[in-house]
Amino acid sequence: MSNPRRRRGTALTAALLGAALVLTACGGDTEPTTDTAAAAKTRTVTAGNGAVEIPAAPQRVVALGNTTQPFIDIGGKPVGVTELSASELDPIPAEQKATYEAATKLGADTAEVDLEKLAGLKPDLILVQVPDDEFEGIKKQLEAVAPTLFWGLDTEWKAFADALAQAGNLTDALSQQKTQFQDKIAKIKQTYPAIIADTKFVAVDRWDNSDPGTFVISDFGCIEIAQGDIGLNAPKAAAGADPLGWTNLPFEQIAGLSKYDAILYPVDAAGQPKKAFAPVVESNTWKTLSTVTSGHALGVFCPGNNSYGPVLQYLDSLDRALAALPAKK
Amino acid sequence: MTILAQRHDGPDATTAPGPRRRLLGLVTALLVLSALLVLSVMIGSTEISPSVVWDALFHPSADIDQFAIRDYRLPRTLVGLAVGVALGLSGALIQAITRNPLADPGVLGVHAGASFAVTVAVGVLGITDIQGYMWFAFAGALVVTLMVLALGSTRQGQSPVVMVLAGVCVGAVLGGAREAIQLTDPEAFDAMRSWNAGSIVGRPLDLLWPILPLLAVALVLALVVSGPLNAMALGDDLATAQGVHPARTRILAVVALTLLAGGATAIAGPVAFVGLMVPHVARWLVGPHQRWIFVYSILLAPSLLLASDIIGRIVMRPGEIPVGIVTAFIGAPVLIVLVRRNKASGL
Numbered sequence: 001m002s003n004p005r006r007r008r009g010t011a012l013t014a015a016l017l018g019a020a021l022v023l024t025a026c027g028g029d030t031e032p033t034t035d036t037a038a039a040a041k042t043r044t045v046t047a048g049n050g051a052v053e054i055p056a057a058p059q060r061v062v063a064l065g066n067t068t069q070p071f072i073d074i075g076g077k078p079v080g081v082t083e084l085s086a087s088e089l090d091p092i093p094a095e096q097k098a099t100y101e102a103a104t105k106l107g108a109d110t111a112e113v114d115l116e117k118l119a120g121l122k123p124d125l126i127l128v129q130v131p132d133d134e135f136e137g138i139k140k141q142l143e144a145v146a147p148t149l150f151w152g153l154d155t156e157w158k159a160f161a162d163a164l165a166q167a168g169n170l171t172d173a174l175s176q177q178k179t180q181f182q183d184k185i186a187k188i189k190q191t192y193p194a195i196i197a198d199t200k201f202v203a204v205d206r207w208d209n210s211d212p213g214t215f216v217i218s219d220f221g222c223i224e225i226a227q228g229d230i231g232l233n234a235p236k237a238a239a240g241a242d243p244l245g246w247t248n249l250p251f252e253q254i255a256g257l258s259k260y261d262a263i264l265y266p267v268d269a270a271g272q273p274k275k276a277f278a279p280v281v282e283s284n285t286w287k288t289l290s291t292v293t294s295g296h297a298l299g300v301f302c303p304g305n306n307s308y309g310p311v312l313q314y315l316d317s318l319d320r321a322l323a324a325l326p327a328k329k
Numbered sequence: 330m331t332i333l334a335q336r337h338d339g340p341d342a343t344t345a346p347g348p349r350r351r352l353l354g355l356v357t358a359l360l361v362l363s364a365l366l367v368l369s370v371m372i373g374s375t376e377i378s379p380s381v382v383w384d385a386l387f388h389p390s391a392d393i394d395q396f397a398i399r400d401y402r403l404p405r406t407l408v409g410l411a412v413g414v415a416l417g418l419s420g421a422l423i424q425a426i427t428r429n430p431l432a433d434p435g436v437l438g439v440h441a442g443a444s445f446a447v448t449v450a451v452g453v454l455g456i457t458d459i460q461g462y463m464w465f466a467f468a469g470a471l472v473v474t475l476m477v478l479a480l481g482s483t484r485q486g487q488s489p490v491v492m493v494l495a496g497v498c499v500g501a502v503l504g505g506a507r508e509a510i511q512l513t514d515p516e517a518f519d520a521m522r523s524w525n526a527g528s529i530v531g532r533p534l535d536l537l538w539p540i541l542p543l544l545a546v547a548l549v550l551a552l553v554v555s556g557p558l559n560a561m562a563l564g565d566d567l568a569t570a571q572g573v574h575p576a577r578t579r580i581l582a583v584v585a586l587t588l589l590a591g592g593a594t595a596i597a598g599p600v601a602f603v604g605l606m607v608p609h610v611a612r613w614l615v616g617p618h619q620r621w622i623f624v625y626s627i628l629l630a631p632s633l634l635l636a637s638d639i640i641g642r643i644v645m646r647p648g649e650i651p652v653g654i655v656t657a658f659i660g661a662p663v664l665i666v667l668v669r670r671n672k673a674s675g676l
Contacts, residue, residue: 213531
């Protein structure tokens with residue numbers, strides 16, 4: 001299946017580069033600046049693509065790839081974005097949803113971004129988080145349009161939020177979220193010290209692309225926050241080994257989950273098992289698990305783990321799940 | 330992989346084993362298959378004692394390990410049995426009608442048609458569960474084989490060589506189209522990754538029941554054409570002189586093999602080499618008589634499939650290797666041996 005957007009974007013790359021050069025030249029002619037004035041208006045930040053000079057207070061930000069939701073989450077109001085999926089969009093607050101809707105959609109993902117439309121937005125800053133090789137493919141085109149900050153997918157989520165806030169001049173909003181996060185973590189630790197210390201948890205999941213009849217023991221995503229910040233005792237891969245969540249386990253291994261005291265499984269915002277995970281919950285093996293029949297299988301909602309807003313929603317859900325656990329012991 | 334070589338040396342009764350040896354072999358193959366059926370239910374990615382397996386089958390209760398047997402291993406074993414039978418017999422049929430010792434259902438575009446239809450179902454229509462796209466696979470296999478059948482028609486009737494060429498061409502075109510869709514929609518590729526590899530994991534019996542009557546019809550058709558195909562191994566002219574209608578026989582055989590390979594592919598995805606290897610081994614064991622080759626293929630192919638599936642369950646615990654990958658690993662060296670033993674395996 002051909003992709004008209006990608007084709008158009010590729011075809012226009014040359015024209016775009018030319019136009020950008022012309023615009024740059026015009027700007028040089030019409031806006032003579034002194035070194036002092038430029039220093040006042042710009043600052044240098046460091047991202048995955050090195051030190052980049054960006055406007056001190058960017059006004060027209062384009063957020064591409066994984067930066068879209070986190071940037072909006074810290075109060076950013078991008079003029080252009082790549083599209084969020086329904087599962088990403090559903091759980092975000094109405095105000096953030098409105099911000100997203102107001103932004104110009106530039107494509108389903110960064111690989112399909114409409115460069116002509118992007119240039120037409122006249123951004124003063126482009127934020128992008130995609131796989132490294134994907135960025136290499138569009139780096140020149142983006143940098144020709146505006147200062148571009150890139151982060152790879154391996155960027156730790158808290159550092160990523162800091163970097164986005166610094167780039168977008170939104171550090172005040174982020175500080176509030178960080179305080180909420182630290183307070184929430186402290187509250188959970190204080191409320192459930194015995195559970196955290198004595199309970200053997202296991203987080204399970206099933207991906208949209210998991211093989212039929214298989215599930216995974218999850219050790220990345222939200223469970224990393226539960227393990228790292230709260231201290232929840234749940235299985236994770238040994239250092240240097242592939243994540244446990246990469247191995248599809250056949251359904252007959254659901255029975256093996258009985259060796260854990262409590263199971264954390266993924267639910268949607270309404271508390272129902274996540275669609276991809278539903279086959280696990282519907283299996284006889286799951287229904288027969290002693291952990292499940294005794295009420296020690298806890299549905300936890302994880303809308304995302306790449307910024308503080310969704311993480312706070314996860315912590316609220318985890319808090320409610322843990323509150324239900326002792327009563328059922 | 331395909332060798333378009335026609336050999337006109339027909340069945341040679343002098344080199345074929347006698348009836349006693351064939352029957353003995355048949356009983357042995359039956360015992361091997363029975364043993365593998367038992368092992369397939371006994372062995373899995375978790376250890377479950379034989380007594381629990383026995384109770385799961387004959388004294389059912391709500392014991393969690395019993396569910397593992399009844400809900401996963403038993404359906405998987407039955408699906409493996411059906412898929413193996415279908416692949417083995419379809420391979421024997423296509424080798425017989427094309428008189429090509431290295432032909433398998435993929436040569437007629439069955440796999441390509443099924444894969445393309447599944448890609449369209451997943452990538453364009455957004456169907457991501459196997460219950461939804463298995464019928465696309467079946468329809469894709471059916472349509473493409475009928476197309477190949479039409480393209481393979483000449484004024485003199487069905488030409489095996491033209492059919493194979495048409496199958497390879499149509500397969501190549503559809504393969505390219507499938508790749509194009511998958512490259513522009515990686516999520517589609519991800520969703521059908523397991524199916525593409527060839528797997529019988531997570532296939533409930535609900536998938537098998539609707540396909541089973543079609544496989545039964547194909548089985549009967551295959552046995553009906555086994556005699557005429559035997560005569561056609563001597564060449565169409567001699568077969569016609571013996572009262573055989575080559576074109577009708579080929580059409581019936583192609584219908585049968587399409588139902589078989591299409592049904593198997595719809596459930597398990599394109600499992601490589603089973604349809605290629607097993608008829609060779611059968612021919613090596615029983616000689617060139619099609620009816621015996623068909624019967625042996627029916628027993629040996631599910632044995633190979635189940636053995637490969639069992640290997641896939643235990644070599645990478647706690648994960649598994651899809652059966653299609655294991656058969657490919659086994660198939661490559663076997664193919665080399667078969668090519669080098671041309672005299673024994675040739676048609």
